[in-house]
Amino acid sequence: MLEDRRLAVLRAIVEDYVATHEPVGSKALVERHNLGVSPATIRNDMAALEDEGYIAQPHTSAGRVPTDLGYRLFVDRLSGVKPLSSPERRAIQQFLDDAVDLDDVMSRTVRLLAQITRQVALVQYPSLSRSSVRHIELVTLSSTRLIVVVIVDTGRVEQRIIEIGAPVTDATVADLRARLIAAASGKPFSDVPAAVAELDAAFEPDDRPVARAVVSAVLEMVTERGEERVVLGGTAHLARYGESFPLAIQPVLEALEEQVVLLRLLGEASAGGITVRIGHENPVEGLGSTSVITARYGRVDQPVASLGVVGPTHMDYPGTIAAVHAVARYVSRILDETA
Amino acid sequence: MLEDRRLAVLRAIVEDYVATHEPVGSKALVERHNLGVSPATIRNDMAALEDEGYIAQPHTSAGRVPTDLGYRLFVDRLSGVKPLSSPERRAIQQFLDDAVDLDDVMSRTVRLLAQITRQVALVQYPSLSRSSVRHIELVTLSSTRLIVVVIVDTGRVEQRIIEIGAPVTDATVADLRARLIAAASGKPFSDVPAAVAELDAAFEPDDRPVARAVVSAVLEMVTERGEERVVLGGTAHLARYGESFPLAIQPVLEALEEQVVLLRLLGEASAGGITVRIGHENPVEGLGSTSVITARYGRVDQPVASLGVVGPTHMDYPGTIAAVHAVARYVSRILDETA
């Protein structure tokens, strides 16, 4: 009972602060939410909440502001789900259905997510490690350059240019191509290294260096190296918070330019459902006053990658979570149709 | 003589303003540059320059600030070239030489350009319209999806997924693939449409829809649709201008998220050498207080695309121009080696 009201107060504080971006005081609280008690009572609750670390006051004699811990409690126990409207759902589906290839799906997804959450959006390409090779193509670009192209069953296409010391004959290239296809086609990525490892042994000594170069390029492509790719969008939303905020955008923009950082943000998503990292829970320096909400997408039994958004800690959690969740589901569906 | 000094004054104003970001007054001018005259004389010159529209004062009794017109004159007639140091050149070359494929060249270039100019960098992928087809591959992804991959002689790889109504046999796919290769391989893009247009006529009526779908996908890929692609980097530099500036970053970030806008910025580059667009000369709304410096890259006789940077009008023009120029040259060289 008592506990209940305290939590209600915390919820009210979070909601008001998210709406107004200003510290909220006891009087304003009782006016806007109809808790059936007096401001004085609320003040006692607030003092208790502050002791427990859920809220803080920026200055003496100012209102209260939620702490990271406060948001955490709000997200875990207090926030309901705010389902998307059905026009919204239709718009999402329609927009994603129009995509013509994987690149298009990814770029549409990131734009969509940024637009509906009004925040910075992140989308990771389907991971290669759980995919298989559909086809391998090896083509001569010039007398000293080959290009090897791997077509993945998710529709992703990876390529790599190989410099070779000396010219090779078309026959050698054709042979190499045929053997690569025979060895790797249809195989899951994890099996490819073993399948192609000994391939160069079949060639004349003269051609072995080329074979080895090609094989090692393929190996690089199917192992972690090229695996991860993240697209980013909606950075303009960062500038929306009139300078009034401690959210200095420069470090955030800097962090978001590093692929490694993006992968850390998306990668640490916990197994199922939605992951919410609030403020300092965040593994990345410079993003201490942002929250990151991510979801996995792909088959339920076998997620292929993650997507999510980055925004200020004082964001609309229920709405954002719902949006991320919905987009992840629709993307999963689109990609499933491909498989 | 008189004219000479006025221009020297303009140059001094631009240089000081770029360095300090503060309106510059007559007294400070004579102190920092050794023009052999008194502040009063400078004041007369400044009044004249203001009448002619090259400089302006933000408020009465403040120093002067260059106008767009002033920067224009500075760039056209006053700025020397500020060559890069040889360690810088070496670093550029080395960094680009390590690239493993075209995507890598592009992403390295954009990072490089952003880093050395400390501004937002833009790099356009080599245009397809002046390239030729090296190889075409057609692969079955699932019973109702094909993927067609076009390998371009610049090392660029384009792909597209095709939905088909009904399953097709492997034989049909193989046939289609062979005919595509025969018709298009080695041809410049401009010749491809004619070469593949009648391809579907060779097929049984049952297979014609599939053939047509594939052909039209190829046509879309070689014509304007997928042609243009721009990568962007260094947006964090936008936030560097402490709020002191009229450069509201939100509209800039917004503009830079539109591929169309990026293409307009890069596309309108004049034929040869470096293009500099200052402030309102800029074709894009929201970028009125930024300048854009672009250069074409590729073979001298046949440039393939553009790259450049976007920064505040009060940028270091000589340095930035030199950097853009140098990077364009090195990228050209790298790509030439491929051809």
Added chain:
DNA sequence: CTTGGCACTCCCCGAACCCGAGTGCCAAGT
């Protein structure tokens, strides 16, 4: 445990203010 009252603390805002940098003009000098 709740509530009204009350004293206290700061933050924010506006007004008044001064200071200094910078200008424009003018009259004298070269």
Added chain:
DNA sequence: ACTTGGCACTCGGGTTCGGGGAGTGCCAAG
């Protein structure tokens, strides 16, 4: 015809001061 020093004037920016107000913590009574 320019250049120069002098001089009055303007105006933006920083500082100080004080009041108003929102909000708090505590206490004593219900």
